[in-house]
Amino acid sequence: MSQPSQQDEIVAEQANLKGxxxxxxxxxxxxxxxxxxxxxxxxxxxHSGAIVGLVVFAIIFLMAFTSVGYAGIPGWWKxxxxxxxxxxxxxxxxxxxxxxxxxxxxFGQDRIGRDLFAMTMRGAQQSITIMVVIGxxxxxxxxxxxxxxxxxxxxxxxxxxxxTDIIIIIPALLLAAVMAQFxxxxxxxxxxxxxASTNGVLAxxxxxxxxxxxxxxxxxxxxxxxxxEREFVDAARISGASNARIIFKHILPNAVxxxxxxxxxxxxxxxxxxxxxSYLGVGVKSPDTSLGLLISQNQEAFTTxxxxxxxxxxxxxxxxLSINFIGDGLRDAFDPRQKKFNPKKARDTGSPLAPGQTPxxxxxxxxxxxxxxGGAASGDKGA
Amino acid sequence: xxxxxxxxxxxxxLILLGASFLVYLLTAASGDPLxxxxxxxxxxxxxxxxxxxxxxxxxxxxPLRYFKWLGGAAQCLVPFAGTCDLGKNIAGxxxxxxxxxxxxxxxxxxxxxxxxxxxxxxxxxIITALRQYSSLDYGVxxxxxxxFSLPIFWxxxxxxxxxxxxxNNFLRNPEIPLPVAIGVGAVFxxxxxxxxxxxxxxxxxxxxxxxxxxxxxxxxxSVTLWFKTPGLGPVVIAxxxxxxxxxxxxxxxxxxxxxxxxxxxxxxxxxxxxxxxIQPLLSQATFLMIVLLAVATVLVGMGIGYLVGGxxxxxxxxxxxxxxxxxxxxxxLDRFMQAWPAYFNNSRVRGRPIATIGAGTPNIEGDxxxxxxxxxxHLILPTTALILISLAGYTRFTRASMLEIMxxxxxxxxxxxxxxxxxxxxxxxxxxxxxxxxTIVAFDIGGLIGGAVITxxxxxxxxxxxxxxxxxLHVDPNPVMGVFICVAITAMVFNLIADLAYSALDPRVRVxx
Numbered sequence: 069m070s071q072p073s074q075q076d077e078i079v080a081e082q083a084n085l086k087g088x089x090x091x092x093x094x095x096x097x098x099x100x101x102x103x104x105x106x107x108x109x110x111x112x113x114x115h116s117g118a119i120v121g122l123v124v125f126a127i128i129f130l131m132a133f134t135s136v137g138y139a140g141i142p143g144w145w146k147x148x149x150x151x152x153x154x155x156x157x158x159x160x161x162x163x164x165x166x167x168x169x170x171x172x173x174x175f176g177q178d179r180i181g182r183d184l185f186a187m188t189m190r191g192a193q194q195s196i197t198i199m200v201v202i203g204x205x206x207x208x209x210x211x212x213x214x215x216x217x218x219x220x221x222x223x224x225x226x227x228x229x230x231x232t233d234i235i236i237i238i239p240a241l242l243l244a245a246v247m248a249q250f251x252x253x254x255x256x257x258x259x260x261x262x263x264a265s266t267n268g269v270l271a272x273x274x275x276x277x278x279x280x281x282x283x284x285x286x287x288x289x290x291x292x293x294x295x296x297e298r299e300f301v302d303a304a305r306i307s308g309a310s311n312a313r314i315i316f317k318h319i320l321p322n323a324v325x326x327x328x329x330x331x332x333x334x335x336x337x338x339x340x341x342x343x344x345x346s347y348l349g350v351g352v353k354s355p356d357t358s359l360g361l362l363i364s365q366n367q368e369a370f371t372t373x374x375x376x377x378x379x380x381x382x383x384x385x386x387x388x389l390s391i392n393f394i395g396d397g398l399r400d401a402f403d404p405r406q407k408k409f410n411p412k413k414a415r416d417t418g419s420p421l422a423p424g425q426t427p428x429x430x431x432x433x434x435x436x437x438x439x440x441x442g443g444a445a446s447g448d449k450g451a
Numbered sequence: 452x453x454x455x456x457x458x459x460x461x462x463x464x465l466i467l468l469g470a471s472f473l474v475y476l477l478t479a480a481s482g483d484p485l486x487x488x489x490x491x492x493x494x495x496x497x498x499x500x501x502x503x504x505x506x507x508x509x510x511x512x513x514p515l516r517y518f519k520w521l522g523g524a525a526q527c528l529v530p531f532a533g534t535c536d537l538g539k540n541i542a543g544x545x546x547x548x549x550x551x552x553x554x555x556x557x558x559x560x561x562x563x564x565x566x567x568x569x570x571x572x573x574x575x576x577i578i579t580a581l582r583q584y585s586s587l588d589y590g591v592x593x594x595x596x597x598x599f600s601l602p603i604f605w606x607x608x609x610x611x612x613x614x615x616x617x618x619n620n621f622l623r624n625p626e627i628p629l630p631v632a633i634g635v636g637a638v639f640x641x642x643x644x645x646x647x648x649x650x651x652x653x654x655x656x657x658x659x660x661x662x663x664x665x666x667x668x669x670x671x672x673s674v675t676l677w678f679k680t681p682g683l684g685p686v687v688i689a690x691x692x693x694x695x696x697x698x699x700x701x702x703x704x705x706x707x708x709x710x711x712x713x714x715x716x717x718x719x720x721x722x723x724x725x726x727x728x729i730q731p732l733l734s735q736a737t738f739l740m741i742v743l744l745a746v747a748t749v750l751v752g753m754g755i756g757y758l759v760g761g762x763x764x765x766x767x768x769x770x771x772x773x774x775x776x777x778x779x780x781x782x783x784l785d786r787f788m789q790a791w792p793a794y795f796n797n798s799r800v801r802g803r804p805i806a807t808i809g810a811g812t813p814n815i816e817g818d819x820x821x822x823x824x825x826x827x828x829h830l831i832l833p834t835t836a837l838i839l840i841s842l843a844g845y846t847r848f849t850r851a852s853m854l855e856i857m858x859x860x861x862x863x864x865x866x867x868x869x870x871x872x873x874x875x876x877x878x879x880x881x882x883x884x885x886x887x888x889x890t891i892v893a894f895d896i897g898g899l900i901g902g903a904v905i906t907x908x909x910x911x912x913x914x915x916x917x918x919x920x921x922x923x924l925h926v927d928p929n930p931v932m933g934v935f936i937c938v939a940i941t942a943m944v945f946n947l948i949a950d951l952a953y954s955a956l957d958p959r960v961r962v963x964x
Contacts, residue, residue: 230465230466233462233466234466234473235470237470237939237942238470238473238474238477239474239935239938241904241920241923242474242477242478242481242923242931245481245924246477340602343602343604344603347602347604348904348905348920350923363602363604363608367604370608370612371612381605384600385597385601385602389596389599389600392596392600393596396596
């Protein structure tokens with residue numbers, strides 16, 4: 069456009085106004101010449117909460133899987149969650165901050181002398197395993213159901229969505245109880261019963277994954293419903309692309325942000341569900357251990373051995389909190405309306421943006437936040 | 452509209468049928484109801500097993516049993532026939548009775564928690580949205596994430612330990628050492644510094660005032676052993692009432708509306724006089740009487756507002772009515788406090804008032820106030836736990852919704868035409884921000900009665916969750932089905948209400964007829 073019309077001037081003025089109003093919001097010059105993946109990565113790495121969450125989670129992950137070993141591979145820690153050793157220091161934790169020392173039993177021991185550090189690490193392993201299994205299964209089924217229902221509409225949608233409606237109201241507690249029952253029947257074995265009794269956690273994760281896809285399926289259906297009406301889908305269809313190609317190559321990449329964010333939130337809710345079920349006695353069962361089970365076993369001993377109660381709870385909160393922060397960072401990174409906020413710039417206001425730069429509307433990621441609210445609301449159900 | 456509702460209801464009924472069939476089969480498949488007898492060595496083992504089989508009708512295969520159950524349940528749809536039959540549980544008690552009892556327990560547990568969580572959550576959400584990127588905002592956001600991540604059973608055990616056992620020990624000799632009083636005051640002062648807006652000087656002044664006030668009050672409490680014989684007294688009620696009058700007027704009408712402020716202050720005056728008049732009446736209070744008094748209070752408040760009038764009568768009436776209602780709450784609170792020593796020294800309570808389990812002290816006797824205090828001391832811990840974990844969702848959601856609204860063009864228009872910030876926030880932004888929140892609230896209320904399984908287990912409240920869990924553990928389908936039907940129906944009805952409310956509140960959204 070060679071000559072700026074009056075309308076353009078108004079637009080520029082509004083842009084300036086927005087820039088002033090949303091002081092401290094940096095324009096997205098960073099986006100120039102970068103692919104979408106690069107932009108997302110850059111934004112995510114700029115989100116300090118998410119990075120802290122990622123680091124904390126990585127540390128816990130490494131500690132949990134290397135210390136007591138996993139799947140038969142021995143770890144570097146000298147005790148396992150089942151080994152009984154004589155009580156040292158009356159079972160109290162030997163770890164201390166000053167002087168920084170690890171000691172014989174850093175988190176203490178329980179009444180019969182099992183090492184709490186080993187048990188907590190084992191429990192963290194279980195929680196992380198369940199979380200990943202649920203995330204994978206729920207993600208796959210949720211995407212498949214949501215994509216089919218949203219893309220094909222009609223009868224497919226009606227049937228799949230009614231199925232979703234049915235599953236969404238079946239309580240997770242009941243399914244967990246059924247699962248626990250199967251796992252308990254070691255002797256009279258169908259193949260599933262024998263699988264469940266040897267891999268209790270995996271089976272529980274699979275079962276929970278089979279019911280936690282419903283929220284995701286609804287969200288994905290909504291995404292597909294909007295995306296399939298867009299011009300680029302029409303263009304693809306006219307140039308002869310098959311349905312599968314349109315779904316996988318054209319629509320799915322555009323919905324991947326919503327997908328990843330909500331899988332993360334599902335995973336953080338999954339940890340709480342697992343611990344709650346174990347606490348109620350229908351999740352992971354003794355002699356194996358889990359964070360929820362540890363708390364349930366030790367809550368009576370709170371006055372005498374409070375550490376038995378503190379450390380497992382602390383690890384639940386840490387894992388869940390770090391996953392939530394990672395999810396928050398991902399949401400901010402994927403939301404195209406998201407701005408980059410700089411508190412320092414906000415303070416010295418009154419520096420309107422130079423014309424030519426495009427300010428980004430200062431809308432807090434409302435849609436994403438709303439999705440988080442919904443996720444939280446559904447997560448509360450386990451309470 | 453009607454077609455839409457009918458279609459939704461028909462779909463819901465079909466979904467309910469499908470889901471209940473699945474739930475029945477799952478419960479029946481979840482275990483062996485005779486397991487406890489198989490391992491026993493009692494001589495009449497066979498007899499016990501036979502009677503249990505007959506009771507649960509184990510000879511019939513589970514799918515057929517479901518249809519038998521459905522036949523009984525279908526009679527519940529006939530209104531006023533009294534033929535409702537949801538079967539009996541393993542102890543022989545009819546499910547309808549058990550459900551009625553459990554429902555009352557659950558509702559008393561979750562009602563206060565939900566209302567408080569919604570109120571506090573929305574308030575926090577609005578404040579953090581108005582102070583976006585302040586230290587308050589960051590603090591509340593972090594707390595919200597933390598509360599998301601707390602397992603409720605863990606919180607519950609902590610609350611029991613520190614809230615109940617610790618506080619009861621403290622009540623035995625309620626003296627607060629001076630360092631503790633100053634420490635608590637300092638914490639409150641810091642919170643005030645974070646919460647207060649404005650420049651650094653104002654914040655520090657605010658923090659200092661709060662610190663001094665809180666510390667002084669704690670020292671006063673300690674010296675007078677206030678926790679043994681708590682009470683507010685007419686003076687405190689009058690001072691608090693004047694403060695309330697200003698606050699309510701500020702929010703509803705703005706302090707520049709002198710008539711509204713006058714009516715609120717008159718309402719406080721009337722309330723303080725009523726405090727003395729009403730004391731003998733309150734001594735023989737019943738629940739109904741309190742409700743009637745509350746209605747009367749609001750009516751009197753509106754009357755005062757109407758008489759004072761002013762250029763906007765509605766605002767005066769609103770300010771006076773809300774003020775008098777809050778003042779009434781203060782008076783009732785004072786009366787509860789007066790009953791505290793009697794409750795504290797009750798032979799059943801024996802000086803350890805805050806309970807860790809149950810929904811009431813067994814066999815306690817007393818008037819309305821004693822019984823009220825008894826429910827209060829039993830409910831406070833589970834309620835706190837429930838509030839903590841559900842607060843975060845409301846806060847985040849309201850904040851997002853409010854931020855979206857505050858960036859709308861009509862908000863800029865409202866500011867541009869010179870409206871005060873109060874009017875912009877309270878009239879233009881707040882109401883619109885509540886629309887999406889309203890749907891979430893309806894959705895949550897639908898999931899409430901089944902949503903407190905763990906809380907009920909930890910605090911041994913025999914509500915719906917307990918009934919459900921007990922049914923599962925004993926492989927007894929009837930209570931599970933009873934709870935499931937109740938929960939599913941409320942959830943679906945409130946889902947429908949949420950959708951309808953959205954289209955009623957937001958004219959841009961229309962339901963597909």
